[in-house]
Amino acid sequence: MPANRVLVIGAGPAGLSATKELQALGVDVVLVERESYLGGTPKKLKYSLLFPELRPASEVLDPLIKAGEAVKTRYMESIVDKVQQEGDNFVVTIKDKNGKTYTEKVGAIIAASGFEHFDSRRKYEYGYGIIPNIYNISDIEGMLSENRLVTTKGTPPKRVAILLCVGSRDATVGNTHCSRVCCAVSIKQAMEIKERIPDAVVHIYYMDIRTYGLMEDKLYWKAQLNYRVGFIRGRISEFMRGPNDTVVIKGEDTMNLNRALVVPYDMVILANGMELGLGSKQVAKVLGLEFEEHGFVRPMDPDRLPVLSTRKGVFLAGAITGPKTISDSITEGQAAAIKAYEYVSKGIWEEAPRKVAAEVVKH
Amino acid sequence: MPQNVIPLPDDPRYMDLSYPEQGALTEEERNLDTLPPDQRELARKFWQAVKSDFRFNEYLRGCLNCGVCTSGCPAAKFYDYGPREMIQYMMRDAVDRIWEFVNKKVWACVQCYTCSMRCPFNNEIAGLIMLLREYAVQFALPSAKEILAPYRRVLYTVLTLGNQVTPDMIQPEAFPDWGPQAVEESKNMDVYRKAIPVDLLQRTDIGWHASLQTAVELMTIMFESGVMDAIKNVDPDLYDMVSDIYEERKSQLEEIREKWMNGELKEEDLPDSWLDL
Ligand code: SF4
Ligand code: SF4
Numbered sequence: 001m002p003a004n005r006v007l008v009i010g011a012g013p014a015g016l017s018a019t020k021e022l023q024a025l026g027v028d029v030v031l032v033e034r035e036s037y038l039g040g041t042p043k044k045l046k047y048s049l050l051f052p053e054l055r056p057a058s059e060v061l062d063p064l065i066k067a068g069e070a071v072k073t074r075y076m077e078s079i080v081d082k083v084q085q086e087g088d089n090f091v092v093t094i095k096d097k098n099g100k101t102y103t104e105k106v107g108a109i110i111a112a113s114g115f116e117h118f119d120s121r122r123k124y125e126y127g128y129g130i131i132p133n134i135y136n137i138s139d140i141e142g143m144l145s146e147n148r149l150v151t152t153k154g155t156p157p158k159r160v161a162i163l164l165c166v167g168s169r170d171a172t173v174g175n176t177h178c179s180r181v182c183c184a185v186s187i188k189q190a191m192e193i194k195e196r197i198p199d200a201v202v203h204i205y206y207m208d209i210r211t212y213g214l215m216e217d218k219l220y221w222k223a224q225l226n227y228r229v230g231f232i233r234g235r236i237s238e239f240m241r242g243p244n245d246t247v248v249i250k251g252e253d254t255m256n257l258n259r260a261l262v263v264p265y266d267m268v269i270l271a272n273g274m275e276l277g278l279g280s281k282q283v284a285k286v287l288g289l290e291f292e293e294h295g296f297v298r299p300m301d302p303d304r305l306p307v308l309s310t311r312k313g314v315f316l317a318g319a320i321t322g323p324k325t326i327s328d329s330i331t332e333g334q335a336a337a338i339k340a341y342e343y344v345s346k347g348i349w350e351e352a353p354r355k356v357a358a359e360v361v362k363h
Numbered sequence: 364m365p366q367n368v369i370p371l372p373d374d375p376r377y378m379d380l381s382y383p384e385q386g387a388l389t390e391e392e393r394n395l396d397t398l399p400p401d402q403r404e405l406a407r408k409f410w411q412a413v414k415s416d417f418r419f420n421e422y423l424r425g426c427l428n429c430g431v432c433t434s435g436c437p438a439a440k441f442y443d444y445g446p447r448e449m450i451q452y453m454m455r456d457a458v459d460r461i462w463e464f465v466n467k468k469v470w471a472c473v474q475c476y477t478c479s480m481r482c483p484f485n486n487e488i489a490g491l492i493m494l495l496r497e498y499a500v501q502f503a504l505p506s507a508k509e510i511l512a513p514y515r516r517v518l519y520t521v522l523t524l525g526n527q528v529t530p531d532m533i534q535p536e537a538f539p540d541w542g543p544q545a546v547e548e549s550k551n552m553d554v555y556r557k558a559i560p561v562d563l564l565q566r567t568d569i570g571w572h573a574s575l576q577t578a579v580e581l582m583t584i585m586f587e588s589g590v591m592d593a594i595k596n597v598d599p600d601l602y603d604m605v606s607d608i609y610e611e612r613k614s615q616l617e618e619i620r621e622k623w624m625n626g627e628l629k630e631e632d633l634p635d636s637w638l639d640l
């Protein structure tokens with residue numbers, strides 16, 4: 001039987017939610033976090049309001065962080081360096097930032113090391129990091145939560161363009177997946193901007209708006225109904241530095257054939273998507289996990305067993321297996337905790353059945 | 364048109380009624396009637412030819428309708444033209460639109476490949492444009508004839524001499540975009556050329572000198588690779604002219620070679636330049 005002790009890698013929404021459940025189930029938790037704080041990417045980038053309810057991020061994160069703080073065996077600014085199988089258990093070597101190593105013996109592991117935002121510099125034609133007043137959605141969150149949404153001139157922007165799908169749905173950067181949350185985040189940010197600067201013009205450049213499910217009217221409709229956010233169908237192809245630190249966008253209004261758009265804005269926001277990132281790649285490598293075709297970690301069975309990894313005793317939660325919302329990650333953390341609990345307390349480990357080819361009748 | 368087509372009154376209300384009887388029209392046929400009757404068959408054949416080219420399915424992958432190709436396209440800036448529109452017509456088998464496109468707009472592209480490089484779906488857009496053009500030339504479409512007409516002289520020199528442009532082609536009417544510079548250059552081209560202090564033949568009807576053998580080899584490549592076939596329909600006169608020159612040079616070369624083999628030619632008797640033959 002594996003030991004009644006679970007290693008959780010990553011203290012973001014998924015990892016902390018798993019931690020919270022495991023504690024409630026009376027399982028001993030070892031928590032390893034690369035950064036010096038709990039809360040993961042939402043904390044790091046100082047997320048402002050969360051979609052679709054537009055509630056402060058802290059309201060959702062703080063209870064989770066509290067659960068993380070209650071963990072006694074907690075390694076901050078540390079990574080998992082080595083994992084060795086020892087019967088049903090894992091002997092884990094943890095390395096802190098000074099290179100000092102520690103060893104822990106656990107019965108199961110939950111990998112919840114999350115995603116990284118796409119580095120927009122890789123879309124060189126967008127000039128991120130070179131042209132002033134171009135930001136990522138991930139930069140804007142902090143600017144909103146700290147109430148410092150201003151251009152380089154120090155004044156609030158009066159014309160804002162948000163470009164969706166930066167680094168997602170784009171074979172030129174090798175990412176053909178949709179990052180799922182950036183439509184919602186962008187529209188939320190558009191509303192937050194209009195809330196602060198009511199006379200600002202905010203345009204969202206989109207190919208498709210994916211405010212799926214119950215978010216549709218709370219975001220896409222509301223942004224138009226209450227805030228008069230403009231939606232322009234077309235992906236911007238490049239940005240130029242305009243006079244007076246403005247940004248000139250170049251796109252096609254695809255609703256009007258061949259109608260080119262060359263329009264100046266005070267501020268441009270790139271909805272940069274999600275990638276696995278180096279942190280999670282390292283975790284996957286140490287744990288001996290497999291990757292799926294978009295570069296995320298492959299679960300045992302994405303439909304039936306989404307929180308089981310391909311390695312016995314290792315569970316997955318959150319954006320390590322693909323782009324997720326915060327609530328998805330919390331749900332998966334809870335699911336992974338239950339599965340890990342079943343495993344360490346009863347030895348339950350399910351295997352996915354062999355793939356059966358669908359039988360189709362060809363006409 | 365399929366065999367089982369039942370003629371229907373020219374009334375859109377009957378269109379749906381025909382479906383159970385004659386099945387749906389193929390996408391290629393659906394919009395054909397927007398074209399003049401005498402062009403429909405050719406338009407369909409043209410599109411079939413493009414689609415069955417071995418490159419077609421490699422080049423056309425899919426389209427997000429994002430407009431990145433058109434918004435970065437230098438040609439789209441100056442003409443009512445955009446690569447996205449072409450891709451969309453292709454994705455939908457819109458024969459009538461492709462036909463219109465190939466009869467005019469397709470020639471606006473400058474083959475800079477910006478669209479291909481940026482397309483998030485990795486379409487080979489500039490390649491598809493080239494495909495349309497190749498078939499436009501092969502089908503000898505009027506737009507291809509019209510576009511190629513000013514390049515006749517260029518084609519001629521490329522095919523026969525291996526030179527793209529010869530000095531005497533630098534004429535104001537051929538290079539209007541060069542402005543007063545071309546006028547100035549063209550006036551004294553002869554003098555300039557003669558004044559060049561290295562051996563450049565000092566003449567203006569040729570840019571550089573390919574040997575007789577090289578010239579014949581070049582032309583052989585043009586014939587063997589199908590370049591001449593492509594030109595045959597669009598400019599038969601040029602085709603005939605080049606064919607004649609080819610035959611003539613080939614026999615000249617043959618003659619010289621034979622004499623040489625038979626020891627009838629001494630090394631110093633070999634012609635310096637076949638230009639003077
Ligand atoms: S969620 Fe929206 S912005 Fe993000 S990748 Fe998908 S479609 Fe693009
Ligand atoms: S290759 Fe042609 S269509 Fe493509 S961007 Fe350049 S000019 Fe436009």
Ligand code: SF4
Nearest residue numbers: 426427429430432482
């Ligand atoms: S860039 Fe590619 S995907 Fe976008 S509109 Fe053009 S062909 Fe379609």
